[in-house]
Amino acid sequence: MSSYEPKLVCFSCKFGWGYLGNEEALAKQIKNWVPIICSGKVDSSHILTAFRQGADGVLILGCRGGDCHYQDGNYEAKKRVHLLHKILESYGIEKERLRIELSIDPEGNKIPQLVKEMSDKIAKLGPVKKFGEPAKAVAVA
Amino acid sequence: MADKPKVAICWLGSCGGCDETVVDINEVLLRVANAVDLVLWPVALDFKYDHVEAMKDGEIALSIVNGHVRNSDQEEVAKLLRQKSQLVLAFGACACFGGTPGLANFTTKEDIFNWVYRDAPTVVNPEGKYPQPRSRVNGKELTLPKFYEHVFALNQVINVDYYLPGCPPPPYLVMNAVSAVLEGKLPPRGSTLAPRRALCDTCPRNKTKPSRIALKDIKRIHQVEADPDVCFLAQGIICLGPATRGGCGESCISINIPCRGCFGPVEGVADSGAKFLSALASIIDAEDDEEMKKVIDSIDDPAGYFYRFSLPVSLLRGKRS
Numbered sequence: 001m002s003s004y005e006p007k008l009v010c011f012s013c014k015f016g017w018g019y020l021g022n023e024e025a026l027a028k029q030i031k032n033w034v035p036i037i038c039s040g041k042v043d044s045s046h047i048l049t050a051f052r053q054g055a056d057g058v059l060i061l062g063c064r065g066g067d068c069h070y071q072d073g074n075y076e077a078k079k080r081v082h083l084l085h086k087i088l089e090s091y092g093i094e095k096e097r098l099r100i101e102l103s104i105d106p107e108g109n110k111i112p113q114l115v116k117e118m119s120d121k122i123a124k125l126g127p128v129k130k131f132g133e134p135a136k137a138v139a140v141a
Numbered sequence: 142m143a144d145k146p147k148v149a150i151c152w153l154g155s156c157g158g159c160d161e162t163v164v165d166i167n168e169v170l171l172r173v174a175n176a177v178d179l180v181l182w183p184v185a186l187d188f189k190y191d192h193v194e195a196m197k198d199g200e201i202a203l204s205i206v207n208g209h210v211r212n213s214d215q216e217e218v219a220k221l222l223r224q225k226s227q228l229v230l231a232f233g234a235c236a237c238f239g240g241t242p243g244l245a246n247f248t249t250k251e252d253i254f255n256w257v258y259r260d261a262p263t264v265v266n267p268e269g270k271y272p273q274p275r276s277r278v279n280g281k282e283l284t285l286p287k288f289y290e291h292v293f294a295l296n297q298v299i300n301v302d303y304y305l306p307g308c309p310p311p312p313y314l315v316m317n318a319v320s321a322v323l324e325g326k327l328p329p330r331g332s333t334l335a336p337r338r339a340l341c342d343t344c345p346r347n348k349t350k351p352s353r354i355a356l357k358d359i360k361r362i363h364q365v366e367a368d369p370d371v372c373f374l375a376q377g378i379i380c381l382g383p384a385t386r387g388g389c390g391e392s393c394i395s396i397n398i399p400c401r402g403c404f405g406p407v408e409g410v411a412d413s414g415a416k417f418l419s420a421l422a423s424i425i426d427a428e429d430d431e432e433m434k435k436v437i438d439s440i441d442d443p444a445g446y447f448y449r450f451s452l453p454v455s456l457l458r459g460k461r462s
Contacts, residue, residue: 090444092461129461
């Protein structure tokens with residue numbers, strides 16, 4: 001498992017994260033980075049689609065509490081994440097694989113660092129289990 | 142008889158409610174029976190699968206198939222009807238989306254067998270016997286259909302031409318569908334023969350919905366005496382109306398029961414559970430983590446609620462193991 005590198009998708013709000021930084025340089029450091037306008041724009045189906053397409057984890061970076069340009073998009077995202085944790089567990093996907101961080105980082109230097117931190121945690125969990133894998137034979141006597 | 146279009150009605154993994162709704166079109170059924178030649182209807186008429194096997198490919202004009210697919214027998218019948226039919230209509234929530242039996246995809250086959258044949262308190266099985274697709278009894282071989290790992294919607298097994306959702310579909314949509322076929326006035330293949338928009342659009346309680354709903358507390362329908370005229374969500378009761386296709390005739394709403402989603406996603410949406418989740422999250426009135434968790438923890442089995450009829454066709458399809 002030592003060579004396993006988790007596939008992480010990172011959505012970050014352009015209002016709070018990396019707007020002063022060099023987007024191109026950052027994009028080289030962050031795989032599957034999706035800068036967006038407002039974390040509240042990240043719909044549950046975007047997150048589930050990421051997992052369907054093979055993501056091992058999803059990290060959402062929204063603006064600091066109270067700082068949302070659209071009033072409460074970051075809180076909306078956070079509520080969705082809490083609800084999705086419950087749903088993901090029913091699907092057999094650990095809730096640690098979905099994380100939201102509300103903060104601010106104009107230069108965006110923290111983004112690669114946060115991705116790395118989450119990636120390290122997920123590496124311990126291993127890849128997301130697949131649906132429809134040849135399941136273990138039913139226990140027979 | 143020969144010039145009448147042949148129609149088959151068949152159930153796969155089904156409770157019989159969908160066949161019942163066909164009977165519920167009442168005397169219209171007699172007119173339908175005059176206009177078509179029914180060639181298979183296991184619930185009501187004594188035709189054998191051999192009769193269908195003996196037919197030419199495409200000889201049946203329309204097969205109305207209800208129920209999900211979870212075993213090799215259901216798969217075989219579905220494939221036989223596909224081969225012999227010009228059109229296949231997935232009839233009811235189970236055929237369209239997997240239906241309530243699809244919730245079994247949150248459990249593994251192994252867990253289901255262990256519970257049903259070993260662990261349930263009513264089971265006595267000292268020899269630990271589990272059903273097998275093949276077994277020998279007194280020198281004879283007995284066979285059973287193979288039980289699959291997951292529940293499938295009909296279009297995950299065969300190509301489906303039209304969809305009519307509902308648990309069961311209401312008789313007026315059944316009549317519309319049958320007359321569309323008889324008159325050759327069908328929409329493009331792949332269409333759902335029901336309205337395109339969400340249930341809230343036609344809900345009589347819609348006008349009572351405040352411009353902004355803010356819930357501090359979520360209740361279940363049996364815990365409160367729900368106001369029969371006010372939007373369920375505004376009362377803090379989960380109602381899947383915002384993310385569910387309309388057309389059911391508000392049959393649950395009119396008896397003061399919230400929508401449970403049997404019409405599946407609205408047009409253009411793949412995963413109605415995810416859409417409902419987003420909608421519900423947006424009306425939870427909480428800003429700090431503790432408050433959010435408190436409200437969300439009060440929802441009993443959210444995954445089961447949001448995907449009650451549609452788990453097999455959802456984005457993630459079921460539990461990973």
